[in-house]
Amino acid sequence: MIGAMRPTARALAAAAVFSFVFPAPAQAQKLPNLVEITPRLFTSGQPGADALGDLKAQGFEAVIYLAPPTVSDAVKDEPLILARQGITYVNIPIRFSDPTEADFETFAAVVSSLAPRKVLVHCQVNMRASSMVFLYRAIKLKEPPDAAYKAVAQVWSPHGPWKKLMEAQLRKNGIAFEPY
Structure with a gap:
């Protein structure tokens, strides 16, 4: 489809694709590996103190x-930075080497309790966050x-x-899907 466009339109389309896949450096530094799930739910890697201090201005009402x-790389004052903005903060300290069903159930209960607020779920790189949000969406929200x-x-x-946690939780809930 891009090949059929005029050169100017083709360049704009390529720029739009590039900026979607590779966020602007300032944005990437503020909220690394940012993924918008819905307008009210986002995942990311560890924001720096400056980015945490700017979350209220972006409409966030809660952080997990x-x-x-x-x-x-944890921001020592994260709870204080968020409290000063009136943002709800919840820490679920999941060990990367040993995520459990109890971790998922705790996470699911917390996310449910925060709806319909605008929520940022983050960890160090967005591996824990993206995985737990996936399970929540597939199991609790019944999304495909x-x-x-x-x-x-x-x-x-x-x-x-x-991968083992995902497979076990999906299987337990009767969801036929193989994480790749």
């Missing part, structure tokens, strides 16, 4: 942090798993304990 607060998984695939291809 899925890494232990002791990881090397292949469509929900596209947000995970933008960030990574789960393996090891994360």
Whole structure:
């Protein structure tokens, strides 16, 4: 389809695709690996203190942090930075090497309790966040798993304990889908 466009339209279309796949550097630094799931639900890697301080201005009302607060790149004052803005903060410290069904159930309960607020779910890189949001969408919201998984695939291809957790939770809930 792009080949049939005029050169100017083709260049604009290519620029639009490039900017979607590779966010502008300033945006990428503020919310790394940002993925918009819906206008009210986003996942990302670890925002810096400046980005956390700007979340209220972007309309965020809640943040769920899925890494232990002791990881090397955690922002020590994240709860305080968010509280000053009136943003709800919840930390579910999921060990990357050992995600559990209990972690997922806790996450699902927290996300459900925060609806319909605008929520950012983040971790260090967006691996925990994208995976837990996928499971929530497929299991709790009954979204088609292949469509929900596209947000995970933008960030990574789960393996090891994360792939096992996904497969076990999907199977337990009668969902026939193989994470790739």
